[in-house]
Amino acid sequence: MTVTERGTATAEGSSHSTNNVRVSQFSPLPTPGEILAEMPAGDVLEYRIERARQEIRAILDGVDRRLLVVVGPCSIHDVDAGREYAARLAELAEKHREHLLIVMRTYFEKPRTTVGWKGLINDPELDGSHNIAAGLRAARQFLLDVGELGLPTATEFLEPISPQYVADLVSWGAIGARTTESQIHRQLVSGLSMPVGFKNGTDGGVQVAIDACQASAAPQAFLGIDDDGRASLVATRGNQDAHLILRGGSDGPNYSEQAVGAASAKMAAAGANPRVVVDASHANSGKDHERQSVVIGELAERIAAGDTEIAGLMAESFLEPGAQKFTPGQDDAADLVRGQSITDKCMGWGPTEDALQLLADAVARGR
Ligand SMILES: O=C[C@H](O)[C@H](O)COP(=O)(O)O
Numbered sequence: 506m507t508v509t510e511r512g513t514a515t516a517e518g519s520s521h522s523t524n525n526v527r528v529s530q531f532s533p534l535p536t537p538g539e540i541l542a543e544m545p546a547g548d549v550l551e552y553r554i555e556r557a558r559q560e561i562r563a564i565l566d567g568v569d570r571r572l573l574v575v576v577g578p579c580s581i582h583d584v585d586a587g588r589e590y591a592a593r594l595a596e597l598a599e600k601h602r603e604h605l606l607i608v609m610r611t612y613f614e615k616p617r618t619t620v621g622w623k624g625l626i627n628d629p630e631l632d633g634s635h636n637i638a639a640g641l642r643a644a645r646q647f648l649l650d651v652g653e654l655g656l657p658t659a660t661e662f663l664e665p666i667s668p669q670y671v672a673d674l675v676s677w678g679a680i681g682a683r684t685t686e687s688q689i690h691r692q693l694v695s696g697l698s699m700p701v702g703f704k705n706g707t708d709g710g711v712q713v714a715i716d717a718c719q720a721s722a723a724p725q726a727f728l729g730i731d732d733d734g735r736a737s738l739v740a741t742r743g744n745q746d747a748h749l750i751l752r753g754g755s756d757g758p759n760y761s762e763q764a765v766g767a768a769s770a771k772m773a774a775a776g777a778n779p780r781v782v783v784d785a786s787h788a789n790s791g792k793d794h795e796r797q798s799v800v801i802g803e804l805a806e807r808i809a810a811g812d813t814e815i816a817g818l819m820a821e822s823f824l825e826p827g828a829q830k831f832t833p834g835q836d837d838a839a840d841l842v843r844g845q846s847i848t849d850k851c852m853g854w855g856p857t858e859d860a861l862q863l864l865a866d867a868v869a870r871g872r
């Protein structure tokens with residue numbers, strides 16, 4: 506069959522010309538099994554990851570009275586700077602371990618409002634070459650390196666296939682505001698091995714995240730891939746550790762005592778975990794990195810005063826404050842400022858240290 510310029514089909518030749526009309530390339534990737542065999546976790550790290558997941562569960566359930574703090578860069582684009590950040594954070598995690606369980610944001614997949622760099626897995630060379638095989642290995646190596654420091658890791662799961670390559674090294678997961686309503690992501694969470702938080706929607710709607718917690722707590726059956734990369738029916742048991750992350754929305758922030766109380770009550774009424782994680786960044790800070798310290802200060806006061814609804818807190822932080830504009834294919838990665846975000850603005854290192862001290866003191870007083 507041939508298609509004329511005006512788009513009318515004539516009957517001759519290939520029977521496949523209606524397929525993949527807009528696909529320019531298929532490049533097979535190594536299978537999850539191959540990458541895991543090449544870069545195994547090892548017994549010690551597996552033990553640490555399982556222990557961190559249990560501790561996070563205990564915090565979410567209110568059994569462990571510490572505060573979960575998920576903190577780190579908006580995205581990992583420079584693994585060397587990311588490792589330096591991880592080494593500094595590991596010291597603070599140890600220092601505050603009595604009051605805080607610090608988990609590093611190791612985000613390799615970025616959901617974009619329209620277009621932009623989609624993260625280390627998608628484009629590790631930051632030049633639009635999309636070397637996903639190298640990206641999967643880079644992300645896995647980074648998780649192994651951070652794990653070696655004894656620091657648990659957190660990530661957003663954006664694609665349904667990528668978790669097969671990295672999820673064994675992750676202690677806490679998130680589903681972002683743009684995908685919480687997606688059935689694909691809810692099904693994925695139902696089979697993930699770690700506690701996972703669902704963010705409220707970008708419009709501020711909390712109900713989508715409550716629905717997501719219920720859907721992911723249930724067993725699900727869906728299409729996925731197995732360790733050999735074969736399309737498979739995936740049947741899951743359901744994830745009982747799904748919870749809510751309040752990140753604010755286009756209708757404003759939602760970290761006030763009243764907003765957290767209302768969301769927590771709705772979760773309880775739905776039979777879901779009423780203890781929530783509050784994101785000090787995104788719409789709760791109006792994407793202003795300096796405002797994150799203000800939000801954390803207010804939350805710390807409430808924790809010191811005995812709040813029981815806040816199980817955890819999220820902040821975006823890197824070595825340098827703010828963010829720099831970067832468009833793959835247009836900007837040169839060699840010109841980037843080391844340790845500064847190329848996605849959302851982050852708190853710098855100094856304010857991060859101060860914020861963690863403030864939170865540790867608040868927990869010491871209030872819990
Ligand atoms: O932290 C994440 C960003 O806010 C999200 O990926 C959207 O980014 P964008 O609006 O710059 O595309």
Ligand SMILES: C=C(OP(=O)(O)O)C(=O)O
Binds near residue numbers: 579
């Ligand atoms: C993308 C993120 O957040 P949100 O989904 O809240 O925009 C993020 O935490 O990196």
